[in-house]
Amino acid sequence: xxxIISLVAVSALSLTLAMGAEQYSMSDxxxxxxxxxxxxxxxxxxxxxxxxxxxxxxxxxxxxxxLGVDIDDLPKTIAGFPRYxxxxxxxxxxxQVMQAVMYLNGYKPFKLKSAEMFSxxxxxKSLANDEPINIDVDANEKMKKAYAxxxxxxxxxxxxRGLSCNSCHSKEVTGLIxxxxxxxxxxxxxTAGTWPAYRMTKSSxxxxxxxxxxxxxxxxxxxxxxxxxxMVALEVYVTNLAKEKGKKIAIPGLxx
Amino acid sequence: xxxxxxxxxxxxxxxxxxxQAANGADLKSVIEMPDASAILKKDRLxxxxxxxxxxxxxxxxxxAIARGEYIFHNLNGKKAxxxxxxxxxxxxxxxxxxxxxxxxxxxxxxxxxxxxxxxxIGPDLHRYKELFIDxxxxxxxxxxxxxxxxRVHNKNTHMTVNLTTGLFTPREICEIASxxxxxxKKD
Numbered sequence: 001x002x003x004i005i006s007l008v009a010v011s012a013l014s015l016t017l018a019m020g021a022e023q024y025s026m027s028d029x030x031x032x033x034x035x036x037x038x039x040x041x042x043x044x045x046x047x048x049x050x051x052x053x054x055x056x057x058x059x060x061x062x063x064x065x066x067l068g069v070d071i072d073d074l075p076k077t078i079a080g081f082p083r084y085x086x087x088x089x090x091x092x093x094x095x096q097v098m099q100a101v102m103y104l105n106g107y108k109p110f111k112l113k114s115a116e117m118f119s120x121x122x123x124x125k126s127l128a129n130d131e132p133i134n135i136d137v138d139a140n141e142k143m144k145k146a147y148a149x150x151x152x153x154x155x156x157x158x159x160x161r162g163l164s165c166n167s168c169h170s171k172e173v174t175g176l177i178x179x180x181x182x183x184x185x186x187x188x189x190x191t192a193g194t195w196p197a198y199r200m201t202k203s204s205x206x207x208x209x210x211x212x213x214x215x216x217x218x219x220x221x222x223x224x225x226x227x228x229x230x231m232v233a234l235e236v237y238v239t240n241l242a243k244e245k246g247k248k249i250a251i252p253g254l255x256x
Numbered sequence: 257x258x259x260x261x262x263x264x265x266x267x268x269x270x271x272x273x274x275x276q277a278a279n280g281a282d283l284k285s286v287i288e289m290p291d292a293s294a295i296l297k298k299d300r301l302x303x304x305x306x307x308x309x310x311x312x313x314x315x316x317x318x319x320a321i322a323r324g325e326y327i328f329h330n331l332n333g334k335k336a337x338x339x340x341x342x343x344x345x346x347x348x349x350x351x352x353x354x355x356x357x358x359x360x361x362x363x364x365x366x367x368x369x370x371x372x373x374x375x376x377i378g379p380d381l382h383r384y385k386e387l388f389i390d391x392x393x394x395x396x397x398x399x400x401x402x403x404x405x406x407r408v409h410n411k412n413t414h415m416t417v418n419l420t421t422g423l424f425t426p427r428e429i430c431e432i433a434s435x436x437x438x439x440x441k442k443d
Contacts, residue, residue, distance in 0.1 A: 088284050096287045103286040112288045158299040160358060162407075162417030173377055173414055179364035180373040220358065220423075222299040228292035 034200070034254070043122065043198035043252035046205040050123030053116055057107045058098050058124070066101050078124065079131035079249050082236050084142045091146040093209070093232050095121045112227045118205050122196035126251040133193055133243040137236060146229075150237030153230050159221035165234075168219070187241030190250065197253030205252070208235055304407035305420045309400035313430040314437060319343065324435030327428065328368070331361040358423055360432055365415065369440040377414060381436060389437050399433045 064071040066087075077083075081094045088100075095117055099109035110117040137147035157164045168178060174185040184191070195208035206214070209226045212234055216223045224230055315321070322341040330336040333346035333356035340346055348357045367374035368381040388394040401408055404419035404426075418424050424432070 087280055088287065090289065092287065096289070099287045100283050103283070109286055109288075153296070156296065157301040157417075158296065159301075160421050160423045162301045162421050167414045168377075170414070176377045177375045178377055179361070179375050183377070222295050224292035224295050225290040227288040228290045230292040230296060 030256075034256075037198075037200065037254055041198055041252060041254050043196070043205050043254065046119040046196075046198070047122050047126055047252055050119035050121070053110075053120045054098075054123050057102050057105060058120065059101075059105070060127070062101050062105055063098070063124070066097065066104065075128040075131050076134065078128035080134045080136065081125075082135070082146065082232050082239065084140055089142070090229075091142050091232055091236065093227065093235060094124055095207070096227055096232075098124060113210070115205075118196060118207050118210070121207055122205060122252050125196065125249060128249040129251055131249050133239060133247055133249060135236065135239045135243050137240050143236070146233045146236045147240065149230060150233035150235070153234050154237050159216075159219065161220050163219045163221065165215065168215075186238050187245040187247070190242050190245070190247040192235075192239035192242035193247045193249045194251070194253030194255075196251060197255045199255045201256060206255075208238070212238075301417065302420050304411065305405050306408050307401055307404045307419060307426075309397050309433075310426055310430065313400060313426075313433065314396040315430070315434050316438070317434075320431045321435050321438050323428075324431035324433070324438075327359045327424075327432050328362045328435055329371070330359040331364075332359055333357040360416075360418065360424075362432070368436075383440075385437050385439055396433065396437060399436055400429060403432055403436075404429050 060071055060074055064074045064077075067074075067077050067083075069077045078094060081097075082091050083097075084090075085092045085097060085100075095112055098117070098120060099112070102109040110120065137143050154165045154169075157167070167173075168183050169186050171185075174183045174188075176183055186192075191211075192208065195211055196205055197211075198204070199206045199211075207226075209231050212231065213223050213226070215221075319342060323344045326336075326338075326340050326344055330340075333340070333348075335356075336346065336359065345357050347354050349355070362368075362378075363371050363374050365375040365378035366381045367376065368384075374380075389396070389399075398409075402415075405417050406413040406415040407417065416423075418432075419426065419429050
């Protein structure tokens with residue numbers, strides 16, 4: 001059953017990626033490898049591993065219960081993360097919520113930056129595959145605040161080169177070339193719906209917040225920790241970009 | 257309708273909260289929520305700053321231009337393939353730790369003579385001397401200021417800030433500028 005779900009997900013994904021692929025400049029060899037990997041995304045192994053961990057330590061039942069939703073509404077609810085979580089009065093990522101559920105289920109929560117959490121996040125988010133991203137940045141005061149903070153962090157020039165995320169991902173520059181790399185429009189390429197993803201250049205599964213850290217490191221912005229208010233806020237901001245473009249969840253992604 | 261759904265959801269959550277109330281404080285301690293505000297505050301960019309280029313800044317000295325060229329075309333000492341020209345280190349010591357020296361990576365955004373994989377976010381700098389300096393459209397001081405802190409010319413610039421951030425020394429800015437305005441024979 002699970003296998004079928006993930007098969008469907010992968011073929012839906014191939015479609016979105018095949019379209020996206022045209023925008024990227026790749027060598028023929030890279031393109032061939034990419035095509036081969038599309039048919040067999042290495043991330044599937046991590047998603048399967050995440051599935052096992054999730055079924056043991058989190059479970060759909062406990063997660064739905066924690067989120068106060070019917071189990072049938074779990075996919076739709078997952079497609080609306082990051083969300084306001086009343087139990088702690090904070091806006092949280094799905095990984096943080098799973099930490100809480102692991103704890104309530106009597107397990108020691110995985111660290112946010114652990115490989116186990118990355119895999120589990122990929123699996124949990126894949127439960128929402130094909131669901132339209134439905135984050136509501138106006139849901140309440142805390143969500144409004146998180147969105148405002150995310151916007152601020154996205155625009156904030158900092159670091160040794162005085163760059164912001166917006167320096168390279170604003171409407172004015174997306175599509176232009178930064179040293180052979182087209183600058184992606186984070187909404188248009190469905191960034192929020194396609195991470196966790198397998199990153200070919202890193203040969204590993206990476207999450208959205210981990211990817212943010214990659215850009216920070218490359219551009220000499222001080223790297224901020226996964227799970228911090230500011231990181232979650234950035235995720236809120238970037239997720240809303242994909243929502244505005246009507247994107248759906250398609251996990252796991254496959255990236256250059 | 258939408259409102260009703262929210263209400264039902266809210267009620268459900270409340271009921272749930274009551275059963276879980278004892279865990280509220282516990283939960284906050286098991287969920288990782290590290291603080292990033294201090295890191296961000298420290299990392300913030302200082303306001304735009306005007307500079308006057310130092311005396312003897314723009315030079316035709318070939319070794320200075322070679323350093324400027326190297327800084328222009330490379331990202332950092334770890335990524336750079338060829339060894340740097342004399343007087344430019346590959347690694348530097350920061351707080352007792354050996355770190356790759358950061359270079360300009362100007363080529364990421366600018367095409368120029370000899371560029372490999374030049375970007376197009378910034379203007380093409382081919383024949384810069386002939387087109388901009390010799391015609392009087394740009395001065396050496398303008399080029400120096402633009403590399404040091406381009407925000408003085410365009411407050412919404414997408415370009416990197418290179419002197420106000422302390423990434424380079426004034427002498428290094430001079431070397432980069434000297435390269436940009438130099439007469440380049442190769443295409």
